[in-house]
Amino acid sequence: MYNRLASYYDDLVQDDEATQAWVSWIESYTAPGPFLELACGSGEITRRLAQDGFDVTALDLSPEMISRAAQKCSNVRFLCQDMTRLENLPTYPAIGCFCDSFNYLIEPEEVQAFFHQVHDHLKTDGLFLFDTHALDRLTEFQNEWNETGRFTDGTDYQWSIESEDDWIYQDFAFYLPDGQTMQEHHLQRVYQPEDLSEWAAPWFDLVDVRTDFDQKGIVPGEKYFYVLRRKNI
Known part of the structure:
Protein backbone atom coordinates (compact mmCIF):
# COMPACT_ATOMS: atom_id res chain seq x y z
CA MET A 1 0.00 0.00 0.00
CA LEU A 135 -19.75 10.12 8.07
CA ASP A 136 -20.42 12.99 5.67
CA ARG A 137 -17.59 11.73 3.46
CA LEU A 138 -19.73 8.72 2.56
CA THR A 139 -22.42 11.03 1.21
CA GLU A 140 -19.88 13.29 -0.49
CA PHE A 141 -18.37 10.46 -2.52
CA GLN A 142 -21.57 8.64 -3.49
CA ASN A 143 -21.04 10.35 -6.83
CA GLU A 144 -17.53 9.48 -7.96
CA TRP A 145 -14.96 12.26 -7.54
CA ASN A 146 -12.15 12.51 -10.08
CA GLU A 147 -8.97 14.55 -10.39
CA THR A 148 -6.51 14.49 -13.28
CA GLY A 149 -3.24 16.28 -13.76
CA ARG A 150 0.41 16.12 -14.72
CA PHE A 151 3.50 16.07 -12.51
CA THR A 152 6.66 18.00 -13.31
CA ASP A 153 8.36 14.83 -14.61
CA GLY A 154 5.70 14.51 -17.31
CA THR A 155 3.72 11.75 -15.60
CA ASP A 156 -0.05 12.10 -16.01
CA TYR A 157 -2.33 10.86 -13.25
CA GLN A 158 -5.95 10.14 -12.46
CA TRP A 159 -7.25 9.95 -8.89
CA SER A 160 -10.79 8.80 -8.20
CA ILE A 161 -12.75 8.39 -4.97
CA GLU A 162 -16.13 6.68 -4.58
CA SER A 163 -18.15 5.44 -1.61
CA GLU A 164 -20.58 2.58 -1.15
CA ASP A 165 -22.25 1.76 2.16
CA ASP A 166 -19.48 2.15 4.80
CA TRP A 167 -16.65 1.90 2.29
CA ILE A 168 -14.45 4.43 0.51
CA TYR A 169 -12.59 3.28 -2.60
CA GLN A 170 -9.63 5.24 -3.92
CA ASP A 171 -7.98 4.43 -7.25
CA PHE A 172 -4.77 5.97 -8.58
CA ALA A 173 -3.42 5.59 -12.11
CA PHE A 174 -0.05 7.00 -13.19
CA TYR A 175 0.81 7.22 -16.88
CA LEU A 176 4.58 7.50 -17.16
CA PRO A 177 6.34 9.28 -20.05
CA ASP A 178 7.90 5.95 -21.15
CA GLY A 179 4.44 4.47 -21.71
CA GLN A 180 4.19 2.45 -18.50
CA THR A 181 1.05 2.61 -16.38
CA MET A 182 1.10 2.15 -12.60
CA GLN A 183 -2.05 1.64 -10.55
CA GLU A 184 -2.92 1.51 -6.86
CA HIS A 185 -6.23 0.66 -5.21
CA HIS A 186 -7.07 1.63 -1.63
CA LEU A 187 -9.94 0.54 0.59
CA GLN A 188 -11.05 2.35 3.75
CA ARG A 189 -13.97 1.87 6.10
CA VAL A 190 -15.88 4.64 7.87
CA TYR A 191 -17.22 3.75 11.32
Missing part, protein backbone atom coordinates in the same frame (compact mmCIF):
# COMPACT_ATOMS: atom_id res chain seq x y z
CA TYR A 2 1.31 3.43 -1.02
CA ASN A 3 4.44 1.88 -2.57
CA ARG A 4 3.97 3.15 -6.13
CA LEU A 5 2.23 6.28 -4.88
CA ALA A 6 5.06 7.30 -2.54
CA SER A 7 7.07 9.16 -5.19
CA TYR A 8 4.10 11.41 -5.99
CA TYR A 9 2.37 11.52 -2.62
CA ASP A 10 3.51 14.98 -1.52
CA ASP A 11 2.65 16.49 -4.90
CA LEU A 12 -0.89 15.11 -4.57
CA VAL A 13 -1.75 15.91 -0.97
CA GLN A 14 0.82 18.24 0.59
CA ASP A 15 -0.93 21.12 2.35
CA ASP A 16 1.30 23.15 4.67
CA GLU A 17 -1.64 24.89 6.33
CA ALA A 18 -3.39 21.59 7.09
CA THR A 19 -0.16 20.05 8.38
CA GLN A 20 0.33 22.97 10.75
CA ALA A 21 -3.27 22.59 11.93
CA TRP A 22 -2.59 18.93 12.79
CA VAL A 23 0.60 19.84 14.64
CA SER A 24 -1.12 22.64 16.57
CA TRP A 25 -3.90 20.23 17.56
CA ILE A 26 -1.37 17.64 18.75
CA GLU A 27 0.61 20.22 20.71
CA SER A 28 -2.52 21.51 22.42
CA TYR A 29 -2.73 18.17 24.26
CA THR A 30 0.83 16.90 24.66
CA ALA A 31 4.17 18.59 25.31
CA PRO A 32 7.42 17.75 23.50
CA GLY A 33 8.77 14.38 24.57
CA PRO A 34 8.75 10.79 23.33
CA PHE A 35 6.03 10.32 20.71
CA LEU A 36 5.06 7.35 18.55
CA GLU A 37 3.53 8.19 15.17
CA LEU A 38 1.71 5.34 13.43
CA ALA A 39 1.39 5.24 9.62
CA CYS A 40 3.60 8.32 9.23
CA GLY A 41 3.45 8.38 5.43
CA SER A 42 5.93 10.77 3.83
CA GLY A 43 6.75 12.37 7.18
CA GLU A 44 5.30 15.87 6.92
CA ILE A 45 3.73 15.84 10.40
CA THR A 46 6.74 13.87 11.67
CA ARG A 47 9.12 16.59 10.50
CA ARG A 48 7.14 19.40 12.14
CA LEU A 49 6.91 17.54 15.46
CA ALA A 50 10.64 16.80 15.44
CA GLN A 51 11.39 20.46 14.72
CA ASP A 52 9.26 21.39 17.72
CA GLY A 53 11.28 19.19 20.07
CA PHE A 54 9.38 15.89 20.05
CA ASP A 55 11.46 12.70 20.23
CA VAL A 56 9.56 10.91 17.47
CA THR A 57 9.54 7.26 16.56
CA ALA A 58 7.62 6.94 13.30
CA LEU A 59 6.51 3.81 11.49
CA ASP A 60 4.85 3.01 8.19
CA LEU A 61 4.19 -0.20 6.29
CA SER A 62 5.53 1.19 2.99
CA PRO A 63 9.34 1.06 2.56
CA GLU A 64 9.08 3.81 -0.05
CA MET A 65 7.20 6.12 2.32
CA ILE A 66 9.75 5.47 5.07
CA SER A 67 12.56 6.27 2.63
CA ARG A 68 10.97 9.60 1.67
CA ALA A 69 10.21 10.50 5.29
CA ALA A 70 13.77 9.70 6.38
CA GLN A 71 15.11 12.17 3.81
CA LYS A 72 13.20 14.94 5.61
CA CYS A 73 14.07 14.06 9.21
CA SER A 74 17.55 13.08 10.38
CA ASN A 75 16.64 13.04 14.07
CA VAL A 76 13.71 10.59 13.92
CA ARG A 77 13.75 6.83 14.41
CA PHE A 78 11.89 5.32 11.43
CA LEU A 79 10.54 1.77 11.30
CA CYS A 80 9.02 -0.10 8.36
CA GLN A 81 6.28 -1.78 10.33
CA ASP A 82 2.55 -2.52 10.45
CA MET A 83 0.78 -0.12 12.80
CA THR A 84 -1.23 -3.04 14.23
CA ARG A 85 1.94 -4.92 15.30
CA LEU A 86 3.66 -2.97 18.05
CA GLU A 87 5.01 -5.83 20.16
CA ASN A 88 8.68 -4.84 19.80
CA LEU A 89 8.16 -1.24 20.93
CA PRO A 90 8.35 0.37 24.40
CA THR A 91 5.68 2.54 26.00
CA TYR A 92 5.17 6.22 25.20
CA PRO A 93 3.41 9.17 26.86
CA ALA A 94 1.57 9.82 23.58
CA ILE A 95 0.77 7.95 20.37
CA GLY A 96 -0.77 9.40 17.20
CA CYS A 97 -2.38 8.05 14.04
CA PHE A 98 -3.22 10.78 11.53
CA CYS A 99 -4.52 11.60 8.04
CA ASP A 100 -7.36 9.03 8.12
CA SER A 101 -4.88 6.13 8.44
CA PHE A 102 -7.24 4.72 11.09
CA ASN A 103 -9.78 4.04 8.33
CA TYR A 104 -7.52 1.38 6.82
CA LEU A 105 -8.64 -0.86 9.69
CA ILE A 106 -11.44 -2.53 7.78
CA GLU A 107 -12.94 -4.95 10.32
CA PRO A 108 -14.38 -4.17 13.77
CA GLU A 109 -12.17 -6.87 15.26
CA GLU A 110 -9.11 -5.09 13.86
CA VAL A 111 -10.22 -1.83 15.45
CA GLN A 112 -10.73 -3.44 18.84
CA ALA A 113 -7.36 -5.20 18.70
CA PHE A 114 -5.74 -1.94 17.59
CA PHE A 115 -7.14 -0.05 20.58
CA HIS A 116 -5.79 -2.81 22.85
CA GLN A 117 -2.33 -2.63 21.23
CA VAL A 118 -2.15 1.14 21.55
CA HIS A 119 -3.31 0.97 25.17
CA ASP A 120 -0.55 -1.49 26.00
CA HIS A 121 2.10 0.81 24.51
CA LEU A 122 1.07 3.94 26.39
CA LYS A 123 2.47 4.97 29.73
CA THR A 124 0.17 5.65 32.69
CA ASP A 125 -2.38 8.31 31.68
CA GLY A 126 -0.90 8.37 28.17
CA LEU A 127 -2.84 9.91 25.29
CA PHE A 128 -3.90 8.44 21.95
CA LEU A 129 -4.67 11.06 19.30
CA PHE A 130 -6.20 10.06 15.96
CA ASP A 131 -8.58 11.19 13.26
CA THR A 132 -11.10 9.39 11.06
CA HIS A 133 -13.21 10.19 8.04
CA ALA A 134 -16.50 11.81 9.05
CA GLN A 192 -20.08 5.13 13.35
CA PRO A 193 -18.69 7.31 16.18
CA GLU A 194 -20.79 5.45 18.74
CA ASP A 195 -19.20 2.16 17.64
CA LEU A 196 -15.70 3.58 18.05
CA SER A 197 -16.64 4.85 21.51
CA GLU A 198 -17.91 1.40 22.49
CA TRP A 199 -14.83 -0.41 21.19
CA ALA A 200 -12.42 2.03 22.84
CA ALA A 201 -14.22 2.04 26.20
CA PRO A 202 -12.47 -1.02 27.72
CA TRP A 203 -9.09 0.64 27.25
CA PHE A 204 -9.61 4.41 27.14
CA ASP A 205 -11.50 7.37 28.54
CA LEU A 206 -12.60 10.03 26.07
CA VAL A 207 -10.82 13.36 26.61
CA ASP A 208 -12.18 15.20 23.58
CA VAL A 209 -13.71 14.73 20.15
CA ARG A 210 -13.96 17.48 17.55
CA THR A 211 -14.96 17.85 13.94
CA ASP A 212 -12.46 19.52 11.60
CA PHE A 213 -10.21 20.62 14.48
CA ASP A 214 -12.34 23.48 15.80
CA GLN A 215 -15.94 22.26 16.14
CA LYS A 216 -16.81 20.60 19.43
CA GLY A 217 -18.32 17.13 19.20
CA ILE A 218 -19.64 15.20 16.21
CA VAL A 219 -21.16 17.65 13.71
CA PRO A 220 -21.23 17.81 9.89
CA GLY A 221 -17.73 17.99 8.44
CA GLU A 222 -14.86 16.07 6.86
CA LYS A 223 -12.95 14.54 9.79
CA TYR A 224 -13.44 13.64 13.44
CA PHE A 225 -10.49 14.21 15.79
CA TYR A 226 -10.28 12.07 18.92
CA VAL A 227 -8.18 12.37 22.06
CA LEU A 228 -8.31 9.34 24.36
CA ARG A 229 -6.60 8.76 27.71
CA ARG A 230 -5.30 5.34 28.67
CA LYS A 231 -7.26 3.58 31.38
CA ASN A 232 -4.92 2.24 34.03
CA ILE A 233 -6.22 -1.31 34.15
